[in-house]
Amino acid sequence: MLLERDGLLAGLEHLVDVAGDGAGALAMISGEAGSGKTSLMNELARRIEPRGRVLIGGCDPLTTPRPLSPLMDIAADPDAHFTGHDLVESDPFSLFADVLDDLKGTIRPTLLVIEDMHWADEATLDFLRYIGRRVADTKAVVACTYREDELGTDHPLRTVLGDLATRQSTVRFSVDPLTVEAVGYLASESRHDPADLHRLTGGNAFYVTEILATGEHLPGSVSDAVMARVRRLTPPAQRVVEGVSVAPRDLAVDHALALSGADLSDIDEATLSGVVVARGARLAFRHELARSAVEDSLPMGRRLSLHREMIDLLRADEDLDLARLAHHAGRAGDGSLVVEYAPEAARQASLRGAHREAAEFFELALIEADRVIPSELAQLRLDLAVELGILDRQEQALQQLLLAAEFYRESSDHVMLASLLRRLSSVLWRNLDLVGARRAIDEAIELLQDAGDDEALALAHEESAFNWMLARRHASAREDLARCRDLAERTGADHVVLLHDYMAATVETVLGDAERGVAGLKRVESQFRERGDDRLAASALGMLGSGGGEVRRYDPALDALRTAIEEGLRTDADFMVAYNRSWMARIAFEQGRWEEATRIAELVAEERYGRAAIAPVTALGALGRVRVRRGDPGAQEALEEALRIGEGCEMQHLWSPYCGLAELAWLEGRSGEIPKILDWVWGQALAADSRWARGEVGFWMWKAGAINEPPDAAAEPFALHMNGRWKEAADAWHDIDCPYEEALALAEGDEEAMLEAITIFDGLGARPAARIVRSRLRAMGVAHIPQGPRLETRANPAGLTNRQVEVLGLMAEGLSNGEIADRLYISKKTTEHHVSAVLAKLGASTRAKAIARAESLHMTKDGGDGLRQ
């Protein structure tokens, strides 16, 4: 199977079919080395062979190419009706004429392939020019492949291409690198991260398949392929390539010249060979993989000396490129230079939002820890911990903070220690040490009582409010916020006031007036942006997403989550990306978009190892709850795994999975078990101030008959439902697009409402809940209960959906895909999907056969039953 080549293959096949009618074509197929041109030709040949003749020849990378070698190869094929013997003496043009006659004279079409045209000799190029001008009158497609990256501006093939380009019979195809999706598909059975693999290989099909086949980071076959190309270069051009290989990303041309002692013509040789490419005034490898193959091939002494020369060259620049200096210092093993450049390079990277790079530079600096004075070392660890936290490497972040804490405890610098404890508190929390997190922030506040630093104390109270908010304790959070505001106003420092406003809006969203809170979070987000603090702005968006999601302010929450995920992906903010995605999944679950919910949840769950628990807990909770509501297997397992990963989490992350287990018990007729299932979380919900936790946990307690009325301060739709006001509850759920809960409320109503509930449950695919309502209706003696979704969508012999029946009807009227798309207000692509589904279900290979078959099944208007239902 060839990925992402369907379009190319279809186009080429079409050319061959047209050629069969006497309109031949020249197909010029370009692509970089390893892009899969040969595989494409082989697949095309396989497809053409049943209905045509296939002749294949190729050019070779010889210093002195054999004249006309592709035609000689082909002449030896018994299917070819021209002979190549005495070719060298004979007039090549009489041979060309023989070939032309052959291509005109057959009954079936011919596919004549010439591979690797970039290596063609002069005479083969003449043939290409000759046949390219005459191919239109033949029954053949002449398909030539060539490496675009090996054609310099003065390559003779370019001239021929130029001559033939304007002819109607010349068609160009390009075999593009694979996309991330295709790489992901190929790598789906392996442990490789598709994005990494794609970046490493540039989507080059050969590199991707070699890495996957060997499981090696740099397979020998790839090194061999790369080095074979390098060794064909002259020594000065090879030195240019070696110089580029020691540079991260790319190398300035001036530096390349200085490193290699080569001149500009050698640079041209290197770029024209396709090994390196010119990007502006810089040189780079086309693939990271090729770069490391060359760098690895360098003897150690040569490599070190190149890195040292690079350091000298970079130090001579006016604006120091700290990142490059730090890189080369590390590679040259120069510890003192690493310490000089790496920390600053890391800080610059962090400001740019390149957090992975920042962490790498901090880690590089820490290798030389013994060259750094203790106070700087502690600062380095603190800075690294921040980056690691962003990257969702929470355990490592914690380790660095604990090491830094040792230093600050000994130094008796209370303000610094308190600042570290503030950071430590949130990292301990993410590592599920909730008690330690509370203790750390309490200690910070205590340390600062007499330190006389209002700003530091204000920040400590802000962190403390954050911690209480996480535990959903309203009164304590408000107390800290009040202290924070007094101190912030006393300092007059804008950024402290803004941080207070941020936390106040967060607390308001989750525990107070949600509308005000959401508006406040939007405001602080833009204020952070104005100050250029994108990271805090992203945090505010995350808070809007998760906090707003919990209190079911879905629209602003979803907007915020989408923006934050996009931004997080751009800045390596893996923790925020995972957590925000998990909330996308949770909201999609609650709003009945279950397919979307499970897809996003899987993304998060797959990457859960070694990362903060709160994202996978939330994601697996959503996944498990979708299974519960669909009646699918694995529901209990997913929810129990969520709770196992989440052991030690706050109640806020656990009540939804617990409610999932309770709901499963209800659907399976085990309601008696619910009070036991919810025992712990019910106590937690009553002790905390989250209206929605009380609402939902209370609801399932009420369903089980364990309570008779809603708990105090339960979220309104749940409270209405528990108070028997099912109609108002259903309306409230309807208003916020929670169809399943709406149907649960309707199911408590009269017969009409129950029938409506069934319609909603059926639409969602909520089979177990629908079954319960149906059996209650039956028990009530209701005669006409709709039987289920299949009556509406599958009442036709071939199992077509309503939409497919509609599409089939329009096909029968003779409409094209484009016309059907216009008629149904859907895209052409969607129409194509419907049409192919219709063909597949009717077992038909063409539209005409599909329509005939539909008629025989009495599915069309003429057939009697009527297509529309």
Place this chain on the structure above:
Amino acid sequence: MPRYVVERTFDGGLEVPTDPNGFDTMMGVVGNNAKEQVTWVQSFVSADKTKTYCIYDGPSPEAIRRAAELNSLPVDVISEVRVLDPYFYVGASS
């Protein structure tokens, strides 16, 4: 990989022609399943052809549902199952 039984209802009766078109339909299903890493092992069809019980291997019930969606096949109930072979113990008792 877990094994599932997927129950499907075809109110009009399932019909797969025993000609090249039927073969294409089957291969289309197999191809779509592969996109979700799902393998169709075999199916049992009720005598009136309105119900099928399909044995599938797949990574998750969600993958089974997605493959069904791609093939426009109905899904009633998905159950995770184990294989029990009555002759497994033959020879062990004597």
